[in-house]
Amino acid sequence: MWPFGAVDWLTLTVPFAYIFVLTGSLAVFSSLYRKRKAANAASLEPWFPPHLQRNIYLSLLHQESPKVPDSYLKAALLRRATEDIHRIVQIRNAKGALQVLLQRGSVGDDLWQRFQRAEKEIEEELRDVVNEANAFAPNWGQTIFQSASEMAQNTQIRDRLTDILATSSSEKEWWEKRKAAIQSDFMKELDEEKKGPITEAERNSSVSSAKPVPRMGSDDDAVIVEGGGPAEKAAKAKKKGKGKN
C-alpha cells in the first residue's frame, strides 16, 4: 500500500503548478499565434475575384419557397465547374513562373501566400463540386469536370471563330472598293490608249517627266516610275479581266 501519509501534498503542488503554467502559456501562445497568422493570410487580397457561379449555385440551392428544380441546379453546377476549370488553368500556369520569381526574390512572400491560399481553396472547391455532382446523379462527379473542360474550350473556339468570321463583311466591302478602283483605272487606261497610240518609250518619258523626279536621267529612277505607273496597273487589271471570263 502506498504510504499516502508520507507524501507532502503541499510541496508536490509546486512542480505540478509549474508544469501547468508552462503548458498553459504555450497553448495560449500557439493558439494566438495561429489565429493571428490565419487573420493575416485572410487579410491578404484573394487571388481570384468572387466566384460568381458558385454564389449563384448556392443561392439557388438555398432558396426555400419555392424550391428550385434540380434541372436549374444542375445547369448552375455545370457553370460553376466550368469557372473552376478556368481557375485551375490559371493556377497551373502561374505556379511555375511564380516559383521561379520567388526563388530569385523578385516577388514577395505575400504573393506566394496568396497563391497557396488560392490553391487550397480551389482544391476544396473541386471536392465540393464533385460531391454535389454525385448527389445529383451517381458517378456524375467523375465526368463533370471533363464536360466542364470541353465547355470551356468550346466557348473559347466559338468566340475566336465569331471574331474572325465577323470581319468577312468589312473585308468584302474593302475588296469591292478596291476592285472598282482597279477597274476604273483600267478603263482610263483604255481610253487613253484609244485617244492616241503611244509607244512604250513615249509613255515612259511622259510619265517620268510628269513627276518631279530629282535625277531624271538615271536608269533606276525610270524603272521605279514605270513600276508604280499605270502600265503595271493595266497589266494587273487585264489579268483580273481574263480571270473573270
Added chain:
Amino acid sequence: MESPDTFTLLPLNLDPSSATKPVTVSGISSNALVTELDALNKLHAQLLSVDTSTKTPPPPVPVNPKRSAAIGKLRESGNVEFRKANYPGAVNYYGLAIQMALGRPHWEPSGLVREEVSGLLSNRAQANMAQQNWAEGAVDAEASVEMKKVANAKGWWRRGKCLLEMGRLEEAEIWVKQGLEYEATEQDLVQLKEEIEAKKRK
C-alpha cells in the same frame, strides 16, 4: 473567393414558366451577373434536351452519332454541288454544315468541333475562291487555320492565294511564311511563296 463555408446570397428569382429567362436577378444587378444568368438559362435549355436518364450531360466521349451523320451529309451535298460547279450552292451547304457543327452541345469534345469546322471552312474557302470571292475566301481560310494550324496546308495555301489575288502582297508573304513554319515541306506553299516574291520584285 470567399472561404469554403460561406457564400454571398444573391437575390435571384425563379420563374419556370418563362421560356427564355427563368432565372433572373432582382434589385441591383451587375453586368457580369446578368450575362452569367443568360448563359445559365441557355445551358439549362440545352440540358433539358439531353437524353440521359439523369438529365446530366453525358461524358464527352462517345459522341452522339446523329449530329455527326447530319454534318457529314451536308458536307457531301456541298461536295456534290462543288463538283457540279454550282459554287454558290456549295457555299450554302458548307455554311449549313458549319452551323450544324458549331451547334453541337458545348460539352461534346472541342477537338472534334475544331476538326470538323476547320475542314468545312477550308472547303467553303475553296468554293468562294472558285467564284473569285477572294475576300470571303481569305476570311474562311483564316478561320480554318485558326481552328487547326497543323496539317492544314490547304487552309494556309488558300488564304495566301486569296491575299495574293487581292494584291495584298505584304500580308500574303507574312502569312505564307507563317504557314511554312507549320508545313515546311508542302510543295504548294513553297511555290506560292516564290510566286509572291516574284510579284514583289516586279
